[in-house]
Amino acid sequence: MSRGQDVFLGIACAAAVATLVSASPIRAQTAQGEPIKIGAVVSLTGPGAGLGQPERNGMLLAEKDVNDKGGVRGRPIKILVEDDGSKADNAKNKAEQLIFDEKVVTILGPSLTASTGAVSAMTNSEGMAELAFTGLGPKIELSYKSLYHLLPPQELNARAMLEYTTKALNSKKIGVLHDTGYGQVVTNALNALKAQYGVEFVAVEKFEVGATDASAQAAKVRAADPDVVFIIATSPVPFRNARQVRISQPIVSAIGSSSYDYVRGMGEFADDIVFPEFLVGEDPLPHQVEFVKKYREAYNALPKNYEAAGWDAVHIIAKAVETAGPDAKREEIAKALRGPYAGVFAAYNFAADDMTGIQLSSYVYSKLVKGAFIRLPFVAK
Secondary structure (H helix, E strand, O other), X not given: OOHHHHHHHHHHOOOOOOOOOOOOOOOOOOOOOOOEEEEEEEOOOOOXXXXXXXXXXXXXXXXXXXXXXXXXXXXXXXXXXXXXXXXXXXXXXXXXXXXXHOOOOOEEOOOOHHHHHHHHHHHHHHOOOEEEOOOOOOHHHHHOOOEEEOOOOHHHHHHHHHHHHHHHOOOOEEEEEEEOOHHHHHHHHHHHHHHHHOOEEEEEEEEOOOOOOOHHHHHHHHHOOOOEEEEEOOOOHHHHHHHHOOOOOOEEEOHHHOOHHHHHHHHHHOOOEEEEEOOOOOOOOHHHHHHXXXXXXXXXXXXXXXXXXXXXXXXXXXXXXXXXXXXXOHHHHHHHOOOEEEOOOOEEEXXXXXXXXXXXXXXXXXXXXXXXXXXXXXXXX
């Protein structure tokens, strides 16, 4: 058991355990016997740590929840969590160790788009199911038949941003500040949609993933005098820099920047930023209330999107293993994943062409008001 699991269990054992969501396959009996190993590769350090750490928390909470309810066909599950340091090469190496040395039944993660690409080529060749904490990225992923996504495709993230900007803010003149990883993929999707929404990108500036300063790029965006600024990154740096160079316009971001860790990193500048996302811990939707309660009991903190995705990933794979059998071949488990699943994060359909099935209407919109998330009434249709 990892040190992170030891710490978690020390906290979580004191938490009250409520009824599992109805989609769960778990039976109320004590789990025993040889654990079913599930591999997880996430970014616990590096620029993507604001994603990977909450994903790990959600997975470990779900692991305990599953085992407390009897495991999978009476056997416990064990999540083996590895840190890729937010680097694609590391992600591939960690996944190889889990697949070939630990003999895991599936891979959960990675956290970042580039790392997902590195790992998914391998899981696809092995016929192994991979539940990635990313949205559909490079088109080659469409050819992989055992890769499933817990987050929406970047085209849908881009569409959600444009829906709010053009319909709630009535704005068409947009400046874009993005990183060269996740931000570039979303920006590509924005460019493909701009004609449909009738918007103009008056400035598009990029900075390297992991950069500690994007002030120069932010200043160029400000000079273009946009009505709204899109900031798309997995780091709090550009949000701080945007306000430091006196960008006063509303900022609309993407889900990849919505973690509490990034908000803390924004400091005093975590204000007037809108996120199309799926879970607002301060004001959850009815089907999310029970998860939020369990998370608060275990961690004394509010969850958001990535914690919910981690929770869903474990329960989804537990259901697939329950269906296929704990001794089923990897290909059989991957096949058992295909179909609908009502999760905390979203309603999925892993038989859909984008291997996610999330709809635009599933988004909720939140706004940072001095560091606190407020759920907005706007609904995308």
